[in-house]
Structure formats: structure tokens, C-alpha cells
Amino acid sequence: xxxxxxxxxxxxxxxxxxxxxxxxxxxxxxxxxxxxxxxxxxxxxxxxxxxxxxxxxxxxxxxxxxxxxxxxxxxxxxxxxxxxxxxxxxxxxxxxxxxxxxxxxxxxxxxxxxxxxxxxxxxxxxxxxxxxxxxxxxxxxxxxxxxxxxxxxxxxxxxxxxxxxxxxxxxxxxxxxxxxxxxxxxxxxxxxxxxxxxxxxxxxxxxxxxxxxxxxxxxxxxxxxxxxxxxxxxxxxxxxxxxxxxxxxxxxxxxxxxxxxxxxxxxxxxxxxxxxxxxxxxxxxxxxxxxxxxxxxxxxxxxxxxxxxxxxxxxxxxxxxxxxxxxxxxxxxxxxxxxxxxxxxxxxxxxxxxxxxxxxxxxxxxxxxxxxxxxxxxxxxxxxxxxxxxxxxxxxxxxxxxxxxxxxxxxxxxxxxxxxxxxxxxxxxxxxxxxxxxxxxxxxxxxxxxxxxxxxxxxxx
Numbered sequence: 383x384x385x386x387x388x389x390x391x392x393x394x395x396x397x398x399x400x401x402x403x404x405x406x407x408x409x410x411x412x413x414x415x416x417x418x419x420x421x422x423x424x425x426x427x428x429x430x431x432x433x434x435x436x437x438x439x440x441x442x443x444x445x446x447x448x449x450x451x452x453x454x455x456x457x458x459x460x461x462x463x464x465x466x467x468x469x470x471x472x473x474x475x476x477x478x479x480x481x482x483x484x485x486x487x488x489x490x491x492x493x494x495x496x497x498x499x500x501x502x503x504x505x506x507x508x509x510x511x512x513x514x515x516x517x518x519x520x521x522x523x524x525x526x527x528x529x530x531x532x533x534x535x536x537x538x539x540x541x542x543x544x545x546x547x548x549x550x551x552x553x554x555x556x557x558x559x560x561x562x563x564x565x566x567x568x569x570x571x572x573x574x575x576x577x578x579x580x581x582x583x584x585x586x587x588x589x590x591x592x593x594x595x596x597x598x599x600x601x602x603x604x605x606x607x608x609x610x611x612x613x614x615x616x617x618x619x620x621x622x623x624x625x626x627x628x629x630x631x632x633x634x635x636x637x638x639x640x641x642x643x644x645x646x647x648x649x650x651x652x653x654x655x656x657x658x659x660x661x662x663x664x665x666x667x668x669x670x671x672x673x674x675x676x677x678x679x680x681x682x683x684x685x686x687x688x689x690x691x692x693x694x695x696x697x698x699x700x701x702x703x704x705x706x707x708x709x710x711x712x713x714x715x716x717x718x719x720x721x722x723x724x725x726x727x728x729x730x731x732x733x734x735x736x737x738x739x740x741x742x743x744x745x746x747x748x749x750x751x752x753x754x755x756x757x758x759x760x761x762x763x764x765x766x767x768x769x770x771x772x773x774x775x776x777x778x779x780x781x782x783x784x785x786x787x788x789x790x791x792x793x794x795x796x797x798x799x800x801x802x803x804x805x806x807x808x809x810x811x812x813x814x815x816x817x818x819x820x821x822x823x824x825x826x827x828x829x830x831x832x833x834x835x836x837x838x839x840x841x842x843x
Contacts, residue, residue, distance in 0.1 A: 394423050394442065395535070398430040399543050405429040405550045406502045408436050408474065410542045411445040412535065415491040421449035425535050427542045436474075441497065444469070448478040449493045460525070462518050466510075473500045477510070479517055485528040494521060494538065496545070508623035509552060512639035513545055515664065519694065526701050548637050555634070557614050557625040557642070563757050566612040568746060581675040582612075585668070587739040588679045588732050589613050589642075590767075591808040593665040593816055594621060598644045599653045600672035603630040606644040609672050613642050615760055638662045647673070660728065661693045665815075669729045678729035682808065683815050684822035736805025738767065771813035774799060778825070789825055 410427040423445045426438065436444075448467065459482070467476040478495040494517060498506055520541040524534040563569050567582055589596045594617050600606040606628045614622045621641045628634065628644030637643060638659040647653045651673070660667070666680035680686055742763050749755050777799060782789045801807040815821050 394426055394438065396426040396428065396438065397539060398428060399546055401429045401546055401550050403550050403554050405431070405546055406498055406505060406553050407546050407549050408497045408499060409441050410494070410496045410546075411441060412538055413445045413449050413493045413495070415449055417490075421446040421493075425538070427539065427546075429546060435499075436497070440472075444472065444474065444476055444497055445493070445495055448476055448495050449480070449491065460522075462521055464514055464518075468500065468503070470500065474498065475500055475503055475506065477506075477513070479514070479521060481521055481525065483525045483528045485531075485534075496542075505553065505623075506549075508620050509549065511664075512548075512624065512637075515639060515662075516541060516545060519662065522694075522698060523701055526698065530704075544635070544637075547635075551629075551634050551637075552626055555627045555629055557610065557622045557627060559619040559622055561611050561614055561622065563615065563760070564751075565608065566615060567608060568612060568615065568756060568760070569751050578675055581677065583739050583743055584677040584732055585609065585670050586613065586616065586743075587736050587805055587809070588668040588670075588677050590616060590739070591682075591732075591734070591736075591805065591812055592668045592679055593683065593812045594641050595663065595665045596642045596668040596670055597636065597655070598628075598642065598670045598672060599647055600644075601647050601651060602672070603628050603644075603646060605672045606646065609670060610642050610644040613670075616764060617641055636660070639664060657728075658693075661690055677732060679732055680728050681730075682822060683812070684826050687823060732805075734804035734808055736809055737803050738763075738806055738809055767810065767813055770799065770801075770810045771817060774801075774810050774814050775818050775821070778821070785824065792825070 407429065411423055412425045413421055413423045416422045423442045426441055426445075428436075428441070447469070448465065461481070463480040465478045465480060467478070469476065475498050476495050477498075478493050480491065480493050482489065483492055496513065496517075520537060524537050527534050527537060585596075594613075596613050598606050598609045598613070600609075610625065610627055614625050617625065624640055625642040626634065626637070626640055626644065628646050630646075633646035633648070633653065634643070636645060636655050636659055639662075645653050655669075660680075663686075666683060666686040668680075669678040670676075681689070746756055746759050746763075749759060774795070777795055778789055779785075781787075781791055781795075796802050796807060799810075801810060811822065811825075
């Protein structure tokens with residue numbers, strides 16, 4: 383087999399990363415196309431383990447495989463192509479992000495790849511979009527660095543290591559696809575003692591209004607994980623695989639892109655969320671504190687998407703205008719506080735109440751606990767919400783001739799679909815957003831308005 387492999391890239395730098403626990407990621411590589419030698423590997427990242435699963439030569443061969451044929455790549459400027467390879471003969475899967483860039487005045491094609499065992503395919507697939515979104519944005523920043531003559535390796539290292547840590551934590555503390563309702567708050571008879579009913583109602587309602595994305599913080603790992611499992615009951619099995627329990631020993635870091643994640647407070651009784659990662663999450667999130675029974679939520683999807691794009695553009699523009707190495711270093715290009723108190727600025731009180739969740743909780747606690755009946759009732763509740771979301775999408779498609787006209791009859795929609803309560807509308811709209819991405823922005827118009835302005839405008843129709 384060695385005769386079939388191209389010679390290894392000369393002096394390939396390698397970074398060994400210490401991971402706490404098992405790492406499902408075998409390696410990550412950064413390769414480029416050399417007009418004389420063909421595909422070459424510039425850097426390799428691998429977890430530090432006693433057992434060598436892939437040799438450097440095998441990693442180089444797999445990295446070369448991803449760039450073969452890319453010399454004739456015809457893509458728009460700035461495009462990042464995502465390619466997924468399953469090499470059964472090697473027993474690995476490779477996810478490659480292919481992009482063009484200028485480095486020291488030369489234009490070339492580059493590939494950033496992550497390599498995992500084929501046995502981890504089912505584990506990785508639900509997390510694919512999370513990893514790709516994070517790597518894609520780091521590539522956008524890296525292309526600017528390369529254009530300025532700076533090395534991209536340090537920037538890539540700053541993102542590859544967290545992704546390795548994320549996959550390792552998901553392997554050890556990921557939420558299972560099937561959740562026993564007995565391990566959640568919905569099995570408790572003493573709901574008033576273990577979890578205040580009003581707090582539970584607010585938590586579930588806000589969780590559904592923010593597309594099923596929530597951050598649960600607290601001082602007790604048991605209480606946090608119980609709430610995490612409860613909220614995950616309202617997610618699909620695939621979305622549960624993108625959720626994570628908290629670790630009892632020490633807290634994980636906040637990870638952008640997960641649906642539900644549990645985080646432990648520090649010794650001072652606080653947990654500070656990183657502003658940048660929160661802004662990069664694909665959906666807005668709910669912040670739930672199980673110690674003080676508070677529920678906060680971010681603005682709706684269209685506002686979050688607007689703020690996210692504005693922050694990303696500002697970050698890239700500042701990086702482009704930077705004139706010194708100090709300005710290029712790290713995340714200092716955006717002169718904002720990288721940490722903030724969760725109940726300020728982005729996270730706000732729940733503005734709109736619903737009737738769906740209150741009615742659901744009243745009825746489910748009338749059923750006997752420790753029976754599959756409550757699980758069946760929960761499944762029926764989620765099915766009804768899903769059907770309402772599909773009906774809402776169909777209603778909007780018919781009213782706008784599938785997007786050819788502007789939607790102007792929100793009041794009629796709320797009346798016809800019995801969604802007069804703002805919280806009920808937000809829940810159904812959030813479910814519809816996951817089915818039909820961009821629905822929020824289409825309904826509320828291209829120009830950006832704050833929530834208060836939107837209500838004033840829409841009520842005039």
C-alpha cells in the first residue's frame with residue numbers, strides 16, 4: 383500500500399492536542415494545492431493518545447484524497463464547498479471544506495478536513511452542521527489573514543481544538559435519543575416542591591418559542607440535568623443528539639449550535655456566557671437558571687439573524703482594516719466586551735404568554751405518573767404543534783402565492799388558526815422556522831424592525 387501512496391509532505395507540522403476523555407476525532411488537516419507537487423499537507427492536528435490509530439503517512443494520504451481533482455474547481459469568489467467522504471476501505475469518514483485563497487500573492491486551493499472513524503458516522507451526522515458552521519466562519523476570517531500575508535495555522539488551531547473538545551464532551555455527556563420520562567420533571571407528583579409550576583411553564587414555553595434551544599445553568603448537576611432532559615422531551619430524536627448534559631466535576635464551556643446544554647456555575651455562583659459564541663448560534667436561545675427559577679430569552683429568529691449578520695460583517699470588516707499584528711491577533715478586532723451577564727442586553731424577560739403549555743401541564747399532571755401514558759400524551763401534544771406549524775406554512779404559501787406577494791394578513795392568520803395569544807403564535811412560528819428556514823424574516827419584512835415596532839406596524843393591517 384505504501385507504493386500507492388504519494389510521498390509524505392516535507393516537514394509537515396503536527397500539533398498534538400490533549401483531550402480529557404475519548405476523542406472520536408482522529409485528526410484534522412490543512413492541505414493546499416501545489417502546482418508542481420499536487421496536493422500537499424501543511425499542518426496536522428491530532429489528539430494525544432497512547433494508541434496510534436492513523437500514522438502521519440495515512441493522514442497525509444487521506445488529506446491528499448480530498449484535494450484531488452480540485453485544480454479545475456470553478457466556484458464563486460469566497461465560496462466554501464463542503465464535501466463528505468466515506469472511505470469504507472480505510473474505515474474512515476472525511477469532512478472537507480474546500481476554498482480558494484491568496485497567500486503571499488499566490489492564489490491556490492485549500493482544504494480543511496476532519497477525519498473520524500466510520501464507526502462514528504451515526505454519532506457525527508447530527509453534529510455535522512454545528513462543526514461545518516464553525517469551521518466555515520473561521521475560514522472566512524482565515525482568508526483575510528492569508529491575504530494580509532499572515533499564517534492561518536494559529537487561527538485554525540483556535541477552532542480545531544474546541545471542536546475536538548466538543549465532540550469528546552458529546553460522546554461522554556450527550557443526551558440519549560430515547561429519554562425516560564421518569565428522569566424528568568414531568569414525572570414528579572410534587573411539582574410544587576421540586577420545580578415551581580409557573581417556572582416550569584415559563585421554561586417550556588420559552589424553550590419552544592426559541593426553536594428548542596436553551597441553556598440551563600445551576601449549582602447542582604442533578605437539577606440541571608433533570609431540566610435538560612425535560613426540555614429535550616420537546617425535541618426530535620435527532621435534535622436530542624445535538625444536546626448535552628452538564629458534567630458534575632467541572633463545567634463545560636458554552637458551545638454554539640447545540641439545542642440544549644447544561645452548564646454548572648462556578649464557585650462564586652455565576653456563569654458568564656461568551657458574547658461571540660452566543661451571537662453565532664443558528665437560533666436564539668432561552669437562558670434558564672434552576673437555582674433562582676428565572677427564565678430569559680433572546681429576541682426572535684429574524685432579529686437574531688439580523689444581529690448575527692451585522693456582528694459577523696463587523697468582525698470581518700475590522701479584521702480587513704487591521705494594520706498591525708496586535709490588531710490581527712485573537713478576537714480583539716471587535717472592541718466589545720466578550721462576556722456579559724445573561725440577564726442583561728441579549729437575554730430579556732419573556733414578553734409573550736401562551737396557552738398551549740399551560741393547558742398541557744394542567745392535563746399531563748392529572749395523569750398517573752410512572753406510566754407510558756404521559757409519554758404518549760406528550761407525543762400527541764408535539765404532534766399537534768407540528769401540524770399547526772405545517773398549517774401555518776401552508777396558510778402563508780396560499781396567501782402569498784408561495785412568496786410572490788408580500789404577506790400582510792397577520793391578524794387574519796391569528797384568527798383563522800386560533801393563534802390570538804402572542805406566545806402561541808411564537809411557538810408555532812418557531813416550529814415552522816425549523817421546517818421552513820427564513821419564514822420569520824419573510825413574515826416581518828426585509829427591513830429590520832424591533833419587536834415593538836413590528837407589533838405597531840403589523841396591527842395597522
